Amino acid sequence: MTSGFKSNTVAGFLVLALCQNVYGSHISSRDSDDDYNSEDIGKMYYVSPDKGNFFQALLFCTSAGMELATVENESETAVLNKTLEHEDKLKEGWKNGYWLSGSSLAYPETLEFYWTSTGQKMIYTNWAKSEPDNAKKEQFCVAAALIKNKIVWGDNECKNVMKYICQTKRSCCNN
């Protein structure tokens, strides 16, 4: 069952990638009001076609030629929020959230968060009120979710199963 799960995921992303290549950047050619994923952040976000735990999310994004998403400033938050609002039916609650690549598992004693996709320390954050709380001392992975009608971050148990956000890889050395 899990192998089918994985190959379906890769197929789902391949369709996305092929649509991008064959039809050009259909997203960025929309009307300017609706031009939500073309702001110049140097990458594009994709909402996963299915769900997985944090580590599956890492594997699936990588196997689709992308990386699990990082969100490193307000512009990226704006693009991510617009992508989620346009590409998915946002529902309240962490169970309906989306894995990002942030994790404190490398430093579980001090709970310093790093972006596992890039190795960079998490500087910009968009935590929900009272997050990160490392509830039950079992929450080491970062998800974005709609909480009280705002898209914010929280630490969650890495084994939880939810959707995830992949991003196209940054082109090297362009800043």
Ligand SMILES: [Ca+2]
């Ligand atoms: Ca938490």
